[in-house]
Amino acid sequence: MTANWVSSERLSLALPQASAPLVKRENNFGQVNKERRRICFFGHFGSPNFGNEITFQAMLYHVRRLVPEADVFCICTGPKTLSKSRGIEAVPISREILGRWIPRTWLTAWLRRVFVGLPSELWRWCDAVRTLRGTDTLIIPGTGLLTDAYGLMSWGPYSLFKWCLVAKMCGCRVLFVSVGAGPVHSTLGRYFVKTALWLAEFRSYRDRASLEYLKQIGFESNSDRLCPDLAFSLPETMTPHGRGNGRSRPVVGIGLMEDAGRYGVARESHTTHFEYLDKLVSFTEWLLGHGYDVRLLFGDLSDRSAVQAFKSLLRRRLGATADERVIDEPALTVEDLLPQLAETDLVVATRFHNILLAMLLNKPVIAISFHHKCAELMEQMGLAEYSQDLNRLESGKLIEQFGDLAKNEQRVKAIITQGVEKSRKALDEQYDIIFKGLLPR
Numbered sequence: 049m050t051a052n053w054v055s056s057e058r059l060s061l062a063l064p065q066a067s068a069p070l071v072k073r074e075n076n077f078g079q080v081n082k083e084r085r086r087i088c089f090f091g092h093f094g095s096p097n098f099g100n101e102i103t104f105q106a107m108l109y110h111v112r113r114l115v116p117e118a119d120v121f122c123i124c125t126g127p128k129t130l131s132k133s134r135g136i137e138a139v140p141i142s143r144e145i146l147g148r149w150i151p152r153t154w155l156t157a158w159l160r161r162v163f164v165g166l167p168s169e170l171w172r173w174c175d176a177v178r179t180l181r182g183t184d185t186l187i188i189p190g191t192g193l194l195t196d197a198y199g200l201m202s203w204g205p206y207s208l209f210k211w212c213l214v215a216k217m218c219g220c221r222v223l224f225v226s227v228g229a230g231p232v233h234s235t236l237g238r239y240f241v242k243t244a245l246w247l248a249e250f251r252s253y254r255d256r257a258s259l260e261y262l263k264q265i266g267f268e269s270n271s272d273r274l275c276p277d278l279a280f281s282l283p284e285t286m287t288p289h290g291r292g293n294g295r296s297r298p299v300v301g302i303g304l305m306e307d308a309g310r311y312g313v314a315r316e317s318h319t320t321h322f323e324y325l326d327k328l329v330s331f332t333e334w335l336l337g338h339g340y341d342v343r344l345l346f347g348d349l350s351d352r353s354a355v356q357a358f359k360s361l362l363r364r365r366l367g368a369t370a371d372e373r374v375i376d377e378p379a380l381t382v383e384d385l386l387p388q389l390a391e392t393d394l395v396v397a398t399r400f401h402n403i404l405l406a407m408l409l410n411k412p413v414i415a416i417s418f419h420h421k422c423a424e425l426m427e428q429m430g431l432a433e434y435s436q437d438l439n440r441l442e443s444g445k446l447i448e449q450f451g452d453l454a455k456n457e458q459r460v461k462a463i464i465t466q467g468v469e470k471s472r473k474a475l476d477e478q479y480d481i482i483f484k485g486l487l488p489r
Contacts (some may be wrong), residue, residue: 059468060104063347066355068101077153078489080386084117084119085115085117085119085184086116086118086119086120086121086183086184086185086259087111087115087118087119087120087121087122087180087183087184087185087187088120088123088180088183088185088186088187088215088220089104089107089108089120089121089122089123089186089187089189090122090123090124090141090186090188090208090211091103091104091122091123091124091125091188091189091190091191091193091203092124092125092191092193092203092350093122093124093125093126093130093138093304094124094126094127094129094130094131094133094138095123095124095125095126095129095228096237096348096349096350096438097348098346098348098381098382098385098401099279099347099378099399099400099401099402099404100191101381101382102279102282102302102382102401102405103189103190103191103277103278103279103401104122104130104134105134105282105286105382106190106280106281106282106283107187107189107225107278107279107281108120108134108136109188109282109286109481110281110285110483111483112267113477114149114483114484115310115483118380120137121137121138121139122136122137122138122139122204123138123139123140123141123179124138124139124140124141125140125141125202125203125213126138126302126450127139127140128187131239133381134153138324139179141203141207141230142172142201142202142207142296143172143175154292167298167475171383172210173210173214176210176211176214177214177218180211180214180215180218180220180280181218182218183218183220184220184221185220185221185222185223186212186215186220186221187213187223187224187225187263187400187489188208188221188222188223188224188225188227188230189225189226189227189278190225190227190254190277190278190279191228191467192227192229192230192311192419192421193208193227193228194208194228194229194230194232194241194258194262195229195230195237195244196231196233196237196241196363197230197231197233197309197311198230198311200234200237200240203255204237204463204477205236205237205240205241205244206240207234208240208241208244209240209241209243209244211246212243212244212248213243213244215247216247219249222244222247222248222249222250222358223248223249223250223251224245224250224251225252225254225278225478225482226252226253226254226275226276226277226278226475226478227248227251227252227253227254227258228253228255228258228277228421229241229253229256229258229259229261230257230258230262230420231261231264234283235334238265238266238414241262241265241267241483242266242267245262245267245269246267248435250271250481250482251269251273252273252274252275252315252393252471252478253269253272253273253274253275253422254274254275254276254277254278255274255320255420255424255428256424257420257421257423258273258419258420258421259272261420266274266425272389273437273478275474275475275478276471276474276475277400277401277425277427277471278427278475279335279401279404279405279406279408279472280404280408280468280471280472280475281302281472281475281476281479283409286388287386287408287409288386288389288409289390295341297339297340297341298339298340298341298393298394299340299341299342299343299375299390299391299392299393300335300340300341300342300343300393300394300395300450301342301343301344301345301388301389301392301394301395301396301397301406301411302328302331302332302342302343302344302345302395302396302397303345303346303347303395303396303397303398303399303402303403304325304328304344304345304346304351304355304358304398305347305348305351305354305398305399306321306350306351306353307321307354307416308328308419308444309388311419320438320439321354321460323359323441324355324416324438324441325358325361325425326355326361327441327442327443327446328358328416328441328443329358329361329362329365330331330443331396331443331446331447331450333362333365333366334372334443334447335450336366336373336374341373341374341375342373342374342375343374343375343377343388343391343392344358344359344375344376345379345385345389345392345395345397345402346378346379346385347398347400347401347402348399349380351399352378352472355376355378356403359374359376362374375433381489385402385405386405386409389402389405389406389409390409392406392411393411394411394412394413394414394418394450394454394457395412395413395414395416396413396446397413397414397415397416397418398415398418400419400425401422402423403415403422403425404425407429407464407467407468408468409448410461410464410468411464412434412453412454412460412464412467412473413431413434413464414434414435414436414446414450414453415431415434415435415436416435416436416438417435417436417437417438418438422435423435423437425435428467429464429467430463430467431460431464432462433449434449434452434453434460436449451471461483
């Protein structure tokens with residue numbers, strides 16, 4: 049018996065389609081159809097990160113369900129990829145005007161900044177106004193955008209601030225929906241994050257840790273809402289059901305992650321990351337010795353390097369057994385990941401959305417928390433006892449937690465089912481507020 053999972057083609061068909069052809073905005077600026085609502089998304093989408101992509105799919109589904117007459121487009125980091133995979137118009141967050149050129153001296157760097165950089169950025173501001181003119185609403189859906197761990201530019205705080213400010217200049221509503229926050233390391237990053245949030249009509253955060261973090265950096269968010277991560281609202285028609293891994297032994301999914309750097313726990317380093325992999329190798333050795341097979345799981349295409357390092361360490365200890373009992377089928381999209389998760393019995397994961405998607409598929413899960421959002425998710429779901437901080441990961445404790453999880457599998461599944469339903473209900477209520485209250489029809 050095989051798992052009943054949704055293929056990439058069926059998943060695309062599961063999304064409610066827009067009720068009218070997409071407006072090709074590059075040919076229609078200044079000629080906006082006033083009778084149709086125009087909704088724009090902003091984020092790190094069309095990206096190699098599966099969590100971002102599943103978040104976008106969930107939001108897009110509910111926009112098309114509740115506001116089917118709206119024209120939808122996206123400002124994102126991977127517009128070509130997103131347009132091809134989701135069938136909507138997308139434009140880049142920051143258009144590249146001239147080819148990339150790295151100055152070799154401080155003088156040429158200064159000259160480039162003054163005579164190329166500043167005029168180019170002024171042009172991008174004008175282009176942003178042109179892009180958002182006639183748009184009703186700018187939505188920042190989910191994900192951890194409120195951080196400068198990857199820099200101020202691209203999808204960082206500066207670009208977020210710029211597009212939110214331009215949206216207000218163009219008369220758009222700005223909505224932050226179930227977003228995550230932190231860390232924000234720089235003074236400029238904190239200014240841009242706080243100003244972007246201040247410009248919004250609606251703000252909700254996916255966990256209390258994000259809300260508290262914003263208070264710590266000086267943003268008063270007392271009237272803002274807490275609402276679960278948007279991926280919990282992925283429709284059941286888009287999720288796999290059943291299990292059929294074709295193996296005689298139970299399968300444990302292990303979700304590995306590359307070094308999180310400045311986005312992860314405060315003390316993480318390359319040494320910490322090696323120790324993280326080494327301890328998971330010890331845990332995997334125990335699993336294989338106790339009758340389990342292992343499936344390696346991705347959460348981002350960049351995790352391939354962590355998988356390769358993990359397998360290299362495992363082969364040194366176990367030789368050929370590592371290849372015979374460890375399933376490594378790289379997922380290239382979230383549509384690949386979902387059926388792989390469905391074919392596991394229990395999951396040990398590091399990335400936030402690997403943990404969440406395991407819960408969505410009712411898989412008992414242990415979280416290796418690299419960021420406050422992971423530990424917070426486990427606490428929200430009533431499973432805090434099955435979480436460890438990546439920075440203090442202990443393979444012995446992991447074995448104890450796994451043994452307890454396996455022993456109490458049915459009880460944990462009941463807790464997960466209740467938590468998922470509660471999260472879905474909270475998100476349905478939030479969608480009603482956004483699309484029936486803030487966007488009256």
